[in-house]
Amino acid sequence: MAGQSGRKGHIVIENVSKIFARGDMNSTLVALKNIDMEIMPCEFVSIVGASGCGKSTLLRVIAGLETTTVGNAMCDGKTITGTDPRRGLVFQENALFPWLSVRDNISFGLRATKKYELGKKLVDDLISMAGLSEFSNSYPHHLSGGMRQRAALARALAVSPDVLLLDEPLGALDSFTRMNLQDEMLNLWHERGNTMILITHDVDEAVYLSERIYVMSPRPGMIVDEISLPMSYPRNRGASDFMDIRNAILRKLHFAREDSQEYNL
Ligand SMILES: Nc1ncnc2c1ncn2[C@@H]1O[C@H](COP(=O)(O)OP(=O)(O)OP(=O)(O)O)[C@@H](O)[C@H]1O
Ligand SMILES: [Mg+2]
Numbered sequence: 001m002a003g004q005s006g007r008k009g010h011i012v013i014e015n016v017s018k019i020f021a022r023g024d025m026n027s028t029l030v031a032l033k034n035i036d037m038e039i040m041p042c043e044f045v046s047i048v049g050a051s052g053c054g055k056s057t058l059l060r061v062i063a064g065l066e067t068t069t070v071g072n073a074m075c076d077g078k079t080i081t082g083t084d085p086r087r088g089l090v091f092q093e094n095a096l097f098p099w100l101s102v103r104d105n106i107s108f109g110l111r112a113t114k115k116y117e118l119g120k121k122l123v124d125d126l127i128s129m130a131g132l133s134e135f136s137n138s139y140p141h142h143l144s145g146g147m148r149q150r151a152a153l154a155r156a157l158a159v160s161p162d163v164l165l166l167d168e169p170l171g172a173l174d175s176f177t178r179m180n181l182q183d184e185m186l187n188l189w190h191e192r193g194n195t196m197i198l199i200t201h202d203v204d205e206a207v208y209l210s211e212r213i214y215v216m217s218p219r220p221g222m223i224v225d226e227i228s229l230p231m232s233y234p235r236n237r238g239a240s241d242f243m244d245i246r247n248a249i250l251r252k253l254h255f256a257r258e259d260s261q262e263y264n265l
């Protein structure tokens with residue numbers, strides 16, 4: 001089952017809680033509490049929340065890198081029990097293997113699936129799409145931060161994931177590079193139609209990119225709001241509806257923090 005459209009990349013999170021053991025203190029930490037979400041195939045969804053509220057933990061559950069303590073995470077009707085190339089993950093930084101060239105980084109997943117020969121043209125296309133043709137044989141430390149993130153996105157896309165999980169992929173970049181890459185992410189999404197799940201601290205980024213935004217409370221991480229964004233793309237960051245939604249989300253984050261027992265920002 002892959003949602004009503006028949007396309008893949010349908011994520012359902014049912015009453016998920018995650019409790020970590022605090023080894024040093026012989027106590028526990030509730031990172032996620034009663035999370036319910038449904039993300040449709042090809043949808044672009046963002047998750048915003050204060051630092052430490054459990055965003056990465058939630059994404060790692062969807063990636064299959066973390067188990068749930070309670071509840072169930074499913075992709076296309078099947079419980080997620082481990083990682084799967086159909087769910088690609090891009091981290092904030094250090095996402096590339098430093099000992100591999102740009103080309104080898106991007107083709108890494110294809111090599112692992114023994115589809116490299118079939119995928120050679122795809123890798124060339126991705127290198128060119130990422131604007132890295134002149135740097136395909138360079139190593140990550142020879143690239144700028146923006147180039148590294150473009151290469152990391154290209155690497156995640158090489159295996160054609162149904163779901164792209166993006167954990168602050170642009171977090172370390174200056175605002176100008178960031179805005180350019182936001183447009184590139186939108187182009188990619190429109191071309192490929194993957195389900196996109198983006199974690200960001202940047203509310204403007206979430207409003208610029210997403211069809212829907214989940215707002216999380218500070219620890220324990222719960223979903224405190226879900227906002228649908230009806231504006232068409234490309235969006236105008238200065239438009240009044242853009243600013244209204246942005247301000248409403250900032251207020252939500254502020255109140256969620258005020259209501260919280262803990263101070264996490
Ligand atoms: N493997 C782990 N063992 C124990 N505690 C963990 C583990 N991973 C995360 N935590 C705790 O769970 C909470 C949520 O962490 P998480 O990394 O998901 O937050 P986040 O919202 O992604 O924060 P940030 O915005 O700073 O990246 C934190 O208090 C963190 O210390
Ligand atoms: Mg995080």
